Amino acid sequence: MSIRWWDWLPFQPWRQVDVVEAADEVPETMPARGVVLVGRADAPKWAVFDCPCGRQHRIMLNLDDSRKPFWRVAVAERWHYTIVPSVDAQTRGRRCHYHVRNGRTAWAADSDR
Template sequence: MNALLRTILLFLAWLGFIQKPRYLARYAERHPSLADLADDDFVVVKSGAYPKWACFKCPCGCGQKIALSLQKDRRPSWFVVVDWLQRPTVSPSVHQLAGCLSHFRIKRGNVEWTGSPR
């Protein structure tokens, strides 16, 4: 992330205009390894101009890498919008069906926990 943009984001959070985001988006051409992911990283893996994957660490703290397909022709798939402050919003929600079983949304870089479906 651009250092100036990060400074602006942190300043706006310090002033109370925005909430400090859990995740900040960056772009890459390859999948990051778990070791390459910082706790606040949200990596959009692109092939040319096309987004293919979104990779980030699970927000529950289990340490698992989550890789969401952004390819419309695959199922399941997700949609990611990144705003000018590099805060990602993911749609639909993310529901881990193995491991920690977390269920959450990412909105403007922040995690919103949701209840499990019954």
């Protein structure tokens, strides 16, 4: 994976890094706010990314609307991502609750960030 110019910015927008066919093909390390889609590019089943809290835990969101709960990933202008609804991950006794809108992370007040 090559380093792009936006990897050097203090604010890095959420963006798609890759599309893979199976979850075991997701890279071990990913850039900050990089999203890997699992499945076909036109109909992905999962969105995988590292949580922006910095505690090194991985988030897998179901994008298949036939299974509940599910999320929607939309690409806004300049390839910035929006994830709906909010991401609420509770791991190891901590809570990471945030919204991803137009490439930016907005932390909810109830997060343990």
